[in-house]
Amino acid sequence: MNTDLLLVLGLLAACVALFIINRPRMDVVALLAMVALPLTGVLSVPEALAGFSDPSVVLIAALFVIGNGLVRTGIAYRLGEWLMRSSASSETRLLVLLMLAVAGLGSVMSSTGVVAIFIPVVLSIASKMQVSPRRLMMPLAFAGLMSGMLTLVATPPNMVVHSELRRAGLEGFAFFSFAPIGLTILLLGIGYLLLARRWLGPSSGSDPLIEPRDTLAALAQRYRLPERERRLRVLPRSPLANQALDELKLRTQYGINVIAIERQQRFRRLLLIATGNSQLQIGDVLLVDLASPAIGLLGAYEELGLEPLQLSTSYYGDHSRELGLAEVALPPDSSLPGKTVQALGFRSRHKLNVVGLRRNREALQGLLVDERLKAGDTLLVAGGWKHIHRLQGMSRNFLVLSLPAEVDDVAPAAKQAPFALLGLAVMVGLMVSGLVPNVIAALIGCMVMGLFRCIDMDSAYKAIHWPSLILIVGMLPFALALQKTGGIALVVSALIGLFGEAGPHMLLACLFVLTAVIGLFISNTATAVLMAPVAISTAEQLGASPYPFAMIIALASSAAFMTPISSPVNTLVLGPGNYSFADFLRIGVPFTLLVMLTSVLLVPLLFPL
Known part of the structure; x- marks a missing residue:
């Protein structure tokens, strides 16, 4: 063992120790390692910085962008809504469906990309179902890793092993050669994580140190909106048809404030935020806020040609992607106190409706158009999210308080959803076709x-x-450093010498362990490149078939469950899941042993020795 190898191993051990105690942050440790490696003389500065030009790094960055595009267009949240509907508020069913969906997508595209896409989906679902993200993020990452065991194109190590077989003059693996073993491991993984999730924290997603954010329902209840909300259809005989709202004076004459309009247009139903220029049409459904819940008993509906419709839940909740609520406070230097609500001109100036007012912590009743504002009042405004965001920039007269939690689910580019799917399809098609x-x-x-x-x-x-x-x-240069100093070759030679005569099953297990351990420190692709020739030559020396040995290398390369740095998908969920290094050790090590045992038993059955 040479001095350079000792230096690299010492530096690697120091990094692992800092990762375990999580001080300083992991990315800071990686930067320190990147600076230290050239100082040892083992690597040059260009070699230490080569990770910035690594295709996998650029790929991961691009996949973050792809995932965000699916979020901005609402596709990710629609998928999340499907998962939530299908799970029927059952955390167990959600975990099972989530892992199956991630593994299925990951079998034909980058598992890193799939996990990046699903992270905001899972966070949204966890918030709505009051489930701790810690209980879902690690199953998400593990499903992404197990997807690499399902098809030939699921992960680069599979292709590396396939290519090594072809270079040796042998026929490579078929597209679904991995599937029987991968599906078995996936089912075992789902069962294991259903049991192991209890070690990740309690089922409740609440944190006593963090005050929960308001929701639309909570805001509506605080201002007593539910008792005043109505849905009214414009009948063919209605005198309101084909007239603008400003001309009708519904607020001043009838106490009816139109917040939004549901309109059927061809094959879809649109939600139009009401403004003074909004023209009503026959068949429109008006979402209104009444001055008094008893207004319908006064004959106003009959006079206006409006038909009350059933309203089982708040329409703010039904249309939370387009229609929002926000509390607006009046700062001390505001010029608004003393003016009436109507004089503010919220609808004409800001395209928002004032639907509530609180004074001295009490919600005032009615539409309040003639109510004069006082210092310390808080208004509740309703309208489109983009107009609410625009109001945040007017700090002189308004102070928009914290927005409700539903704002996180808003899709600012919802109309571009088909094109986002096109972009995703193009990417997947190119990846699958090669x-x-x-x-x-x-x-x-x-x-x-x-x-x-x-x-x-x-x-x-x-x-x-x-x-x-x-x-x-920061961690990629370690692969080159270990290769240049002979560290990996030394360990491999020792292992072959110790266990080469112990029988093929024992050797398969040893190769799995060695591949998994090396994969803790370098990428799984690099691990497969190093270990595939060793596995095939070992099989030749034993006079055995090379296919089970090659398969065990591919499976072990994807079994990166033990640390948060052993795979990019683990790193991705580290922050959102609020995991420590020890969490991955506690959950990942037993599961890696289970995967090893399953692989060593199944591989010789499907690929005879």
């Missing part, structure tokens, strides 16, 4: 989304999780 490298396929997908305005440049840069990329970039 016409271009995966990184080029992902960049083309990003450009398609950008071309059709699914995402803009500012959003794209914000979408990239830079700490994760820095962590990966």
